[in-house]
Amino acid sequence: MQFAEIPGLEETKQVLVNGVKKNHVAHAQLFHGLEGTAALTMALAYATYLNCQHPGDSDSCGMCSSCMQMAKMAHPDVTYIYPTAGGKKVLSETFISQWREFVAQKPYGNISDWLETIEVKQGNIPVEEARQLIQNLSLKSYTGGYKIVIIWLVENMNAATANALLKVLEEPPPQTIFLLICSRSDRLLTTILSRTQRLAIPKFKEKEIETYLIKKGIAQEKANEIAAISGGSLWKALDLSVEGNEDMAGWFAQWMRYCYAFDVANLISLADEFDSFAKEYQKNMLEYGNQQFRQIFLYATGNKDLVKLPVKQMPFIQNFSKVFKLNNLQIMVDLLGEAHLHIERNVRAKIVFLDISINMARYIK
Numbered sequence: 001m002q003f004a005e006i007p008g009l010e011e012t013k014q015v016l017v018n019g020v021k022k023n024h025v026a027h028a029q030l031f032h033g034l035e036g037t038a039a040l041t042m043a044l045a046y047a048t049y050l051n052c053q054h055p056g057d058s059d060s061c062g063m064c065s066s067c068m069q070m071a072k073m074a075h076p077d078v079t080y081i082y083p084t085a086g087g088k089k090v091l092s093e094t095f096i097s098q099w100r101e102f103v104a105q106k107p108y109g110n111i112s113d114w115l116e117t118i119e120v121k122q123g124n125i126p127v128e129e130a131r132q133l134i135q136n137l138s139l140k141s142y143t144g145g146y147k148i149v150i151i152w153l154v155e156n157m158n159a160a161t162a163n164a165l166l167k168v169l170e171e172p173p174p175q176t177i178f179l180l181i182c183s184r185s186d187r188l189l190t191t192i193l194s195r196t197q198r199l200a201i202p203k204f205k206e207k208e209i210e211t212y213l214i215k216k217g218i219a220q221e222k223a224n225e226i227a228a229i230s231g232g233s234l235w236k237a238l239d240l241s242v243e244g245n246e247d248m249a250g251w252f253a254q255w256m257r258y259c260y261a262f263d264v265a266n267l268i269s270l271a272d273e274f275d276s277f278a279k280e281y282q283k284n285m286l287e288y289g290n291q292q293f294r295q296i297f298l299y300a301t302g303n304k305d306l307v308k309l310p311v312k313q314m315p316f317i318q319n320f321s322k323v324f325k326l327n328n329l330q331i332m333v334d335l336l337g338e339a340h341l342h343i344e345r346n347v348r349a350k351i352v353f354l355d356i357s358i359n360m361a362r363y364i365k
């Protein structure tokens with residue numbers, strides 16, 4: 001991974017590069033950014049830059065042996081640690097080939113994607129991992145550069161693992177750098193937080209996402225639409241751009257029409273359909289609804305120029321903005337938020353959906 005592969009975020013890249021140039025490289029750094037941000041990719045690009053044999057002004061060379069090994073995620077001085085499952089003897093190393101493939105395929109993937117890849121329901125970073133790591137770090141660097149430890153989703157460490165790591169985080173062996181990545185810093189132990197230099201990775205801008213999607217071969221109109229609803233998350237944007245995930249607009253409009261008509265029979269079959277979607281897609285659908293209500297709000301309050309939607313979706317917004325009372329719009333948004341929370345907490349999707357639909361049908365007129 002090179003900096004150039006990450007859309008935008010020029011300031012963050014510059015901070016990292018300048019640190020290396022000025023020889024201000026903290027030995028324990030925390031890259032924290034929400035799901036779908038460049039927290040992992042930025043750490044990978046930074047690690048590549050740190051060990052590059054011919055680093056440029058703003059990026060690694062991408063050609064030297066170190067860069068090549070980093071690109072294959074097979075650099076002998078870089079250790080990857082990530083959540084796993086399966087008992088004491090099963091450590092990150094067991095899943096290294098899946099990990100390489102995962103990062104290549106889904107560099108903005110989240111924990112659910114990863115756990116699905118290794119076919120487990122829950123993952124953590126066990127204390128044996130920390131012990132093994134400390135042992136490995138006592139060995140000398142193979143290539144003479146930095147030894148780098150990249151720990152992905154460090155919030156999945158329990159207290160025992162964290163405690164085992166504290167000392168080495170505070171006083172690592174010479175030329176050793178820890179890059180910790182976390183998407184939920186509120187779940188991180190303060191003992192870890194206090195020993196790291198923090199770097200906040202911001203959300204992507206809409207334009208950055210749009211450009212990235214277009215480079216990936218997605219048509220401009222669709223890229224623009226996805227960028228507008230992805231909330232700065234490249235994970236979400238890529239998920240939405242998967243074939244078959246694109247008809248959210250049509251699906252949502254249909255749902256609202258059935259609510260408006262209080263068409264219970266069709267709402268029940270829609271609930272069955274909703275129930276069959278993957279959990280992440282269900283959440284996406286509700287968030288998408290939230291975005292649509294915002295557009296309706298903008299339209300209804302006379303801010304038509306702020307409405308960002310493809311032309312073919314405008315009739316829906318125009319019609320619905322006539323129907324809603326603004327107060328009810330807020331109720332709708334709250335209902336969606338509540339449903340999102342229930343889905344997150346594993347309440348049966350069909351029940352959540354029916355419940356919200358009946359409520360919406362009551363407030364829609």
Ligand SMILES: [Zn+2]
Nearest residue numbers: 052061064067
């Ligand atoms: Zn290089």
